[in-house]
Amino acid sequence: xxxxxPTVFVVDDDNSVRKGLDRLLKLRGYRVESFASAEEFxxxxxxxxxxxxxxxxxxxxxxxxxxQNFLMQHGILLPIVFITGHGDIPTAVRAVKSGAxxxxxKPFGETELVTEIENAFAICRNExxxxxxxxxxxxxxxxxxxxxSEILAFVxxxxxxxxxxxxxGIVENTVKxxxxxxxxxxxxxxxxxxxxxxxxxxxxxxxxxxxxxx
Amino acid sequence: xxxxxxxxxxxxASKNHSNDLKDSTTSHFMTEGLDHIVETNDRFRRIIDSAPxxxxxxxxxxxxxxxxxxxLTFTGRAQADLLGDQWLSDIHPQDRDRCIETCRKALDxxxxxxxxxxxxxxxxxxxxxxxxxxxxxxxxxxxxSYVTTTVDVSARKAAEDALRHSELxxxxxxxxxxxxxxxxxxxxxxxxxxxxxxxxxxxxxxxLRSVGVGVNYLEVCQQxxxxxxxDAAAAHQGILDVLDGSSxxxxxxxxxxxxxxxxxxxxxxxxxxxxxxxxxxxxxxITNRRRAELQAQTLLHELAHVSRVAVLGELTASFAHxxxxxxxxxQTHAHAAKRIxxxxxxxxxxxxxxxSDILADNLRAGKILQQLRALLKKxxxxxxxxxxxxxxxxxxxxxxxxxxxxxxxxxxxxxxxxPRVLGERIQLQQIILNLMVNGFEAMRKKNIxxxxxxxxxxxxxxxxxxxxxxxxxxxxxxGQIDRIxxxxxxxxxxxxxxxxxxxxxxxxxHGGKISVANNPEKGVTFRVVLPVLxxxxx
Numbered sequence: 001x002x003x004x005x006p007t008v009f010v011v012d013d014d015n016s017v018r019k020g021l022d023r024l025l026k027l028r029g030y031r032v033e034s035f036a037s038a039e040e041f042x043x044x045x046x047x048x049x050x051x052x053x054x055x056x057x058x059x060x061x062x063x064x065x066x067x068q069n070f071l072m073q074h075g076i077l078l079p080i081v082f083i084t085g086h087g088d089i090p091t092a093v094r095a096v097k098s099g100a101x102x103x104x105x106k107p108f109g110e111t112e113l114v115t116e117i118e119n120a121f122a123i124c125r126n127e128x129x130x131x132x133x134x135x136x137x138x139x140x141x142x143x144x145x146x147x148x149s150e151i152l153a154f155v156x157x158x159x160x161x162x163x164x165x166x167x168x169g170i171v172e173n174t175v176k177x178x179x180x181x182x183x184x185x186x187x188x189x190x191x192x193x194x195x196x197x198x199x200x201x202x203x204x205x206x207x208x209x210x211x212x213x214x
Numbered sequence: 215x216x217x218x219x220x221x222x223x224x225x226x227a228s229k230n231h232s233n234d235l236k237d238s239t240t241s242h243f244m245t246e247g248l249d250h251i252v253e254t255n256d257r258f259r260r261i262i263d264s265a266p267x268x269x270x271x272x273x274x275x276x277x278x279x280x281x282x283x284x285x286l287t288f289t290g291r292a293q294a295d296l297l298g299d300q301w302l303s304d305i306h307p308q309d310r311d312r313c314i315e316t317c318r319k320a321l322d323x324x325x326x327x328x329x330x331x332x333x334x335x336x337x338x339x340x341x342x343x344x345x346x347x348x349x350x351x352x353x354x355x356x357x358x359s360y361v362t363t364t365v366d367v368s369a370r371k372a373a374e375d376a377l378r379h380s381e382l383x384x385x386x387x388x389x390x391x392x393x394x395x396x397x398x399x400x401x402x403x404x405x406x407x408x409x410x411x412x413x414x415x416x417x418x419x420x421x422l423r424s425v426g427v428g429v430n431y432l433e434v435c436q437q438x439x440x441x442x443x444x445d446a447a448a449a450h451q452g453i454l455d456v457l458d459g460s461s462x463x464x465x466x467x468x469x470x471x472x473x474x475x476x477x478x479x480x481x482x483x484x485x486x487x488x489x490x491x492x493x494x495x496x497x498x499x500i501t502n503r504r505r506a507e508l509q510a511q512t513l514l515h516e517l518a519h520v521s522r523v524a525v526l527g528e529l530t531a532s533f534a535h536x537x538x539x540x541x542x543x544x545q546t547h548a549h550a551a552k553r554i555x556x557x558x559x560x561x562x563x564x565x566x567x568x569x570s571d572i573l574a575d576n577l578r579a580g581k582i583l584q585q586l587r588a589l590l591k592k593x594x595x596x597x598x599x600x601x602x603x604x605x606x607x608x609x610x611x612x613x614x615x616x617x618x619x620x621x622x623x624x625x626x627x628x629x630x631x632x633p634r635v636l637g638e639r640i641q642l643q644q645i646i647l648n649l650m651v652n653g654f655e656a657m658r659k660k661n662i663x664x665x666x667x668x669x670x671x672x673x674x675x676x677x678x679x680x681x682x683x684x685x686x687x688x689x690x691x692x693g694q695i696d697r698i699x700x701x702x703x704x705x706x707x708x709x710x711x712x713x714x715x716x717x718x719x720x721x722x723x724h725g726g727k728i729s730v731a732n733n734p735e736k737g738v739t740f741r742v743v744l745p746v747l748x749x750x751x752x
Contacts, residue, residue, distance in 0.1 A: 085535025
């Protein structure tokens with residue numbers, strides 16, 4: 001489900017800590033869902049736009065790092081704020097390398113925690129924005145004809161209209177017409193903007209098909 | 215009278231008497247006025263002849279005048295061979311002069327004489343005889359003669375000798391004995407003491423001087439009981455048990471603070487093997503032994519502390535985590551409280567709950583610290599009546615995080631009806647701690663999928679409790695299972711291998727036993743059995 005209110009998931013096996021975090025974060029106005037174990041949490045359907053996971057590293061059964069792996073493997077975007085009683089550096093390094101946004105050592109202050117949670121939400125929002133932007137570009141890209149996408153590839157690879165015309169075996173004016181249409185369909189104001197869009201579409205890598213075909 | 219008489223052969227005929235004696239005595243044979251008594255007084259002769267004891271008649275100069283039938287039979291001599299001084303030759307040469315002297319003294323004062331000597335029997339054997347001579351006077355008051363009766367007292371003498379020897383032997387044994395020995399009769403009265411006892415009493419002066427012969431030892435004990443001496447109560451009962459035969463031996467170790475030092479004694483009571491009963495009470499000074507034992511205990515105590523600190527050191531990270539939980543909780547509770555206050559729409563109940571939570575978590579943190587401090591401290595050994603289940607729960611709580619970290623599931627099966635045990639809290643906790651950490655270690659290998667540690671307490675019979683620590687590790691190879699409690703025996707790469715050895719020493723100090731066995735399915739079970747009433751020496 002998609003809600004407007006940012007959600008904090010808390011997973012800690014210690015009843016006092018869980019209860020305290022739950023209460024404090026609710027008072028801060030967050031939507032909070034708390035779980036005593038990783039297994040309980042993973043049964044939950046996590047479908048929230050802006051959310052983060054406050055996760056204890058040392059849990060009975062599946063531990064925090066296991067949860068992180070699970071989320072990565074399933075492509076679930078959920079920034080993690082690890083909390084732990086161990087100032088265990090190797091574990092922290094491992095967690096952060098795997099994408100955890102931070103690692104708080106118990107006991108920590110409200111400000112620290114809230115800062116990290118807000119960071120996580122920012123990541124979420126940013127990611128969400130990027131995702132919708134990409135979806136937009138993809139949507140526009142899908143409206144291009146086969147010839148237009150060919151022309152796009154030549155344009156972003158820096159080829160002159162003359163070169164493109166020669167490569168495709170068409171007249172330069174036809175290239176210009178296609179190019180204008182591409183710019184309009186893609187809502188691009190400049191070639192540079194078009195390049196950025198194709199980068200996001202991951203189209204930069206491959207060279208124009210015709211050239212490859214030659 | 216000559217003391218150099220030749221010894222006569224056995225059953226020698228009277229006629230072969232030694233000449234010098236015969237010569238020297240011939241002139242006195244028929245003492246004027248006396249022989250007629252014998253000669254003429256048939257009645258007298260009949261009487262003394264029929265007497266069942268040795269009798270003779272001596273004149274005022276100790277010359278033999280008449281010897282009765284019993285005398286002749288005893289010595290195997292004829293009347294004629296005894297008359298005059300001849301009878302003296304049957305007296306043992308060593309006793310003869312003394313005999314004569316005693317008789318002469320009596321003679322001078324006209325008194326009765328009593329003298330003991332050895333008299334040679336017909337078979338050559340010297341018998342102890344007791345001679346009593348009673349003076350007889352003439353009408354005019356002059357001493358006429360001595361009527362002497364002689365009784366064979368060898369049997370009595372032998373008994374006396376035996377007694378004297380036995381006493382000497384006794385003295386030889388008990389006198390220099392290192393113990394203080396008193397012999398008491400069936401009522402508890404002291405009837406004998408050895409030198410050690412007297413020496414000790416002298417050294418101690420006042421209080422013990424009253425423990426001499428004639429004093430009732432049981433009453434001494436009773437006085438001590440009244441003065442609040444617990445050992446005395448036990449000793450009193452122990453002595454009574456030996457005296458009434460319900461016990462063959464009793465022993466008690468007790469502390470005896472003297473003026474100069476603290477001494478330890480072991481009192482041992484044995485029955486006195488005689489018809490009238492009684493007992494032998496021995497107090498052995500075991501101060502040196504006790505000191506060695508105490509020293510060993512102190513060493514163990516120190517070693518246990520070192521090992522405990524080492525184990526705890528390895529668990530520091532876990533304890534820090536364990537402690538950080540309540541601290542984190544307190545911090546969040548406090549932040550929540552501030553926020554509620556800032557929003558000014560709080561209810562009394564909300565604040566109440568927050569504060570209660572803070573207090574509860576603070577208490578929890580305090581307990582963890584207290585536990586750790588107690589375990590880290592090298593405290594004096596203090597025996598207490600303890601709830602074993604609580605000890606197990608406390609240690610298990612302390613190791614909660616370590617268990618999570620090692621991915622071990624800890625399960626408790628505690629018998630709620632378990633009686634208290636007498637023991638040293640820290641040592642018992644250390645035993646449980648060591649066995650738990652040991653179990654975690656055993657299940658560390660990667661290929662173990664099920665990591666479970668079960669702690670169980672239960673009754674064993676009426677007077678013992680058992681703590682079982684069961685793991686699901688790889689178990690112990692059969693060849694090593696007997697050596698596992700030996701010092702410096704270890705299967706691990708780190709560690710000294712002292713953990714289990716220390717455990718065993720501590721369990722034994724509590725009068726208990728520790729054992730280990732492989733489980734039929736997986737892993738091992740350690741079993742610690744402790745006496746309910748703590749019969750250990752701690």
